[in-house]
Amino acid sequence: MHDIVIQVLGVAGLLALVSFLPPLAARFRMPYTVLLAGVGVALGAVIQTFAGMPGKGPFHDFLASLAELDVSSDVLMHVFLPILLFETALAVDVRRLFDDLGPILLMAVVAVFVCTFAVGYAVSLFTSLGLVACLLLGSIVASTDPAAVIGIFRDLGAPRRLTTLVEGESLLNDAAAIALFTLLLEMLTRKAQGGAGAAALDFLRDFAGGVVTGYVCGRIACMLVEPVRNQPMAEITLTVALAYLSYVLADHYVGASGVVAVVTAALVIGSVGRTRISPATWGALEHVWQQLGFWANSMIFLLTAILVPRLMADAGWAEVGLVLVVVAAAFAARGVVLFGLLPLLSWAGLAQQVSHSYKAVMLWGGLRGAVSLTLALAVTENFRVADRVQSFIAVMVTGFVFVTLFVNGTTLRWLIGVLRLDELTPVERAMRNRALALSTDTIRDRVAAVAKTYEVDAVVKDVMVARYEERLKRIDQERHEETALTDEDRVTIGLVILANREEELYYAHFSEGVVSRAVMEMLAGRSSRLLDAVKTHGRNGYRAFEEPFIAFSPWMRVASWLQRRFGIHRPLARRLSMRFEVLVAVRTVLRELLAFTRDRLARVLGQDVAFELEGLLVGRLGIVEQALSALKLQYPDYAVVLQSRYVGRAALRLEQAEYRAMHAESIISQEVLSDLERDLDQRRRVLERLPRLDVRFDVAELVRRVPLFADLPAERVATIATLLRAQLALPGETIVRRGERGDAMFFIASGAVEVLVPNLAEPVKLGTGDFFGEMALLTRQRRNADVRALGYCQLLVLDEKDFRRLVQKDADLRAHIQAVAEARRQPTQSSPAVPAVS
Numbered sequence: 001m002h003d004i005v006i007q008v009l010g011v012a013g014l015l016a017l018v019s020f021l022p023p024l025a026a027r028f029r030m031p032y033t034v035l036l037a038g039v040g041v042a043l044g045a046v047i048q049t050f051a052g053m054p055g056k057g058p059f060h061d062f063l064a065s066l067a068e069l070d071v072s073s074d075v076l077m078h079v080f081l082p083i084l085l086f087e088t089a090l091a092v093d094v095r096r097l098f099d100d101l102g103p104i105l106l107m108a109v110v111a112v113f114v115c116t117f118a119v120g121y122a123v124s125l126f127t128s129l130g131l132v133a134c135l136l137l138g139s140i141v142a143s144t145d146p147a148a149v150i151g152i153f154r155d156l157g158a159p160r161r162l163t164t165l166v167e168g169e170s171l172l173n174d175a176a177a178i179a180l181f182t183l184l185l186e187m188l189t190r191k192a193q194g195g196a197g198a199a200a201l202d203f204l205r206d207f208a209g210g211v212v213t214g215y216v217c218g219r220i221a222c223m224l225v226e227p228v229r230n231q232p233m234a235e236i237t238l239t240v241a242l243a244y245l246s247y248v249l250a251d252h253y254v255g256a257s258g259v260v261a262v263v264t265a266a267l268v269i270g271s272v273g274r275t276r277i278s279p280a281t282w283g284a285l286e287h288v289w290q291q292l293g294f295w296a297n298s299m300i301f302l303l304t305a306i307l308v309p310r311l312m313a314d315a316g317w318a319e320v321g322l323v324l325v326v327v328a329a330a331f332a333a334r335g336v337v338l339f340g341l342l343p344l345l346s347w348a349g350l351a352q353q354v355s356h357s358y359k360a361v362m363l364w365g366g367l368r369g370a371v372s373l374t375l376a377l378a379v380t381e382n383f384r385v386a387d388r389v390q391s392f393i394a395v396m397v398t399g400f401v402f403v404t405l406f407v408n409g410t411t412l413r414w415l416i417g418v419l420r421l422d423e424l425t426p427v428e429r430a431m432r433n434r435a436l437a438l439s440t441d442t443i444r445d446r447v448a449a450v451a452k453t454y455e456v457d458a459v460v461k462d463v464m465v466a467r468y469e470e471r472l473k474r475i476d477q478e479r480h481e482e483t484a485l486t487d488e489d490r491v492t493i494g495l496v497i498l499a500n501r502e503e504e505l506y507y508a509h510f511s512e513g514v515v516s517r518a519v520m521e522m523l524a525g526r527s528s529r530l531l532d533a534v535k536t537h538g539r540n541g542y543r544a545f546e547e548p549f550i551a552f553s554p555w556m557r558v559a560s561w562l563q564r565r566f567g568i569h570r571p572l573a574r575r576l577s578m579r580f581e582v583l584v585a586v587r588t589v590l591r592e593l594l595a596f597t598r599d600r601l602a603r604v605l606g607q608d609v610a611f612e613l614e615g616l617l618v619g620r621l622g623i624v625e626q627a628l629s630a631l632k633l634q635y636p637d638y639a640v641v642l643q644s645r646y647v648g649r650a651a652l653r654l655e656q657a658e659y660r661a662m663h664a665e666s667i668i669s670q671e672v673l674s675d676l677e678r679d680l681d682q683r684r685r686v687l688e689r690l691p692r693l694d695v696r697f698d699v700a701e702l703v704r705r706v707p708l709f710a711d712l713p714a715e716r717v718a719t720i721a722t723l724l725r726a727q728l729a730l731p732g733e734t735i736v737r738r739g740e741r742g743d744a745m746f747f748i749a750s751g752a753v754e755v756l757v758p759n760l761a762e763p764v765k766l767g768t769g770d771f772f773g774e775m776a777l778l779t780r781q782r783r784n785a786d787v788r789a790l791g792y793c794q795l796l797v798l799d800e801k802d803f804r805r806l807v808q809k810d811a812d813l814r815a816h817i818q819a820v821a822e823a824r825r826q827p828t829q830s831s832p833a834v835p836a837v838s
Helices: 002-019 021-027 032-050 058-068 073-090 094-099 101-124 131-140 146-156 160-188 196-224 232-254 258-276 279-306 317-347 356-364 370-380 387-418 426-453 458-481 487-511 517-543 546-550 554-566 570-605 607-634 636-664 670-688 699-704 714-721 800-809 811-825
Strands: 725-729 734-736 744-750 752-756 764-767 786-789 793-799
Touching: 002 021, 002 032, 002 058, 002 279, 021 032, 032 058, 032 279, 032 387, 073 160, 073 232, 073 258, 073 279, 073 370, 094 101, 094 160, 094 258, 094 517, 101 131, 101 160, 101 317, 131 160, 131 317, 131 370, 131 387, 160 196, 160 258, 160 356, 160 370, 196 232, 196 258, 232 258, 232 279, 258 517, 279 370, 279 487, 317 356, 317 387, 356 387, 370 387, 426 458, 426 570, 487 517, 487 570, 487 607, 517 570, 517 607, 554 570, 570 607, 570 636, 607 636, 607 752, 607 764, 636 670, 699 714, 699 744, 714 800, 793 800, 800 811
Parallel strands: none
Antiparallel strands: 725 793, 734 786, 744 793, 752 764, 752 786
16 A cells, blocks of 8 residues: 555656646746656766665655556557547648648658668668667657657747647657567567668558458547436546557457557547537536646656666767767758658659758757657566667767757757748738737726716716727838738638638537538538638639539438339438538528628728629629528428428527526426436437428329319319420529510429510529429410520429310310410419410
8 A cells, every 4th residue: 555655746746847847848948848758867876876775754755655666568559559649630620631631641750761871871880780670769759759749849839830740740640660660679679670671561461451340440439428418427437448449459369550540539529529529528528638638648657758767777978979970860851851851752743842941940950858758668668679779779869959949949949930930921911911000099998988887987987998999000100011912812811711710610619519420521521622712713713612512412312213213202301401401501501601701801801802702792692592491492391301300400499508508507306407408408309300301293283283284173183294204404504585485384283493585683483382384385486585494303394285176176175275275365464473485
């Protein structure tokens, strides 16, 4: 029991020490990771000096517990590394990661091999150790460390693309480094033989296996989270289990890279899990993982840094010289990849161009840390490795890691400042000043209102308001001196803001329970593609985006074919339900964006730009409205059911919010709230059931709707119905053209069309059960309008020749038609609401 207490004292003491380091790092403007390493080394020196001395008390026991703490490479790799990697990858923007996938893979894979062989061959020139041992050293120092690199770049506030490049590299290059490390260690211990080809195959196997394992684990976790939805503790716990399970399954059972598996699983959760995990839990999940990542980062650095004095105990000047050789070789290899191979990748069109300033920071920012120290520790723990090689690896890796941390890490901020990467671009500065002027003006008015509310003395109020007035003057002066933005720049900025805001609004409606999970996933992917279109093609990309998205997908076409051909309704019902929900959600968000543009963007970007943005939004809104109108015309009864389902979902969400508000106000007890929420869950499950789609139609009833046939006996209507033949019209297809000779009339069995009548401001829209072209049966006159399909239309066509043959055989029908034709020739005082289409 005493031993357990002492170990708990050691871990708790380290956590207490860690809690004081972030404010110290901020005060001294030092990267937190560098401070951690320095404190760890100092603590390790204290332990080496005093831990073995006799004594009592909590401080002595604390040092003794750290000296006896079993800090093995297995503990670091299996306890802390999965948490650190998962937290880092969870915060990565997957869309931005894929935008720069080419450079990231080049740095994460090719750079590792180049560095391994460059360091290995360089060191072999200055030591009597074998080449394999030197290459083993190269593989250990080849991977940039996530804890070191990402922590420092976040602290420095580096540009977003630069941060993404470095984050992606540091997350993925461990796979290549560990694959090479494993192969070379086996060669060194004579358990395996191989060369460059074997290393490449091992890497491909490890990397691909890790990606597949992590993806499968991530998708399974997204499925398993459904039963525990709205249970925050269970949902967050599942993600913690996922980090460890994906690592262990890949590393020990699949024989692949556990590092890549953890990163892939986290990327899946970050991109897909946001729609699977309940919205209320997602914010808490991010906070929990930030805390876990902070602990893992801190502990892995402290525990490895504590070992440094012991590892460096036998180091001399010769070893210092060799460390400098390692540093020179590693950074030279990195420079060759960045300034030699990366431009070739851009020249080949496989990646966006990376500026020289970015490449300089990436070169200098190739920091190493806990991963390298952990691999070196694994070598020292391997009894098959000779003592001389163990000591050599330990000293070289430790010296190299701390050179990168204390030299490169502490000068990164200076380098970024020299290269002016911490400064805003002219466009960003102009936007900053515009936004600052708007917010300062608003805050000045609010300060005056607050002073009045709390009856603050006028002198105090005037002083505060004067401060904001002075600040506004300074901002106005800066705005006059800034580079003027062109109209095209402002429009592009506005479109990027609108695309990002659109995604935020979709997630807001999802969190309110109005938008379903499947639709949210579709809309999230759509928002990403919209942003890419804006960045690539500006306003033209934005303008051209909506129509292809609204067009019927291949799945919709397959579902429609199954319904028409085999009478299978369920796939079509599901696609129609999703299409309706997508259209309603997009329409709602576009209207909100219009208000946002008039209220906010107009004041930031100017009224002229806001007017252009409104025009683009209105254009998209018109396309969506047309598609929604066509859906309602094609399936009128089903559209009513879908609308009721949509509103019902929103109503249940409002009920839940009201019940929770009443509980917060102590109007109802927890027991009553639980009972009410159980009832809500039951009603929600009923509401989520897919409503039945009934698209059956009565052909005789369609014929009877035509005024020409309205008064005919049932047997004659049935005879006319037998003359109808089916015809399918595709979306956008022109069914009849103005000026053509009319030779048939059409019944819309399913679908929607628009009639483009000359001199009418808006097209006339017809849906399921409507008809057009009936005058062709009487006069065969030329068509007076174009008729175009708004969607897939199942038409029934009555040919004029077939109809005339029937009339010739039936004297009573012939007399009826002649009477109707005579009546139509008589002038009328009232015009029909919908013009007849000949």
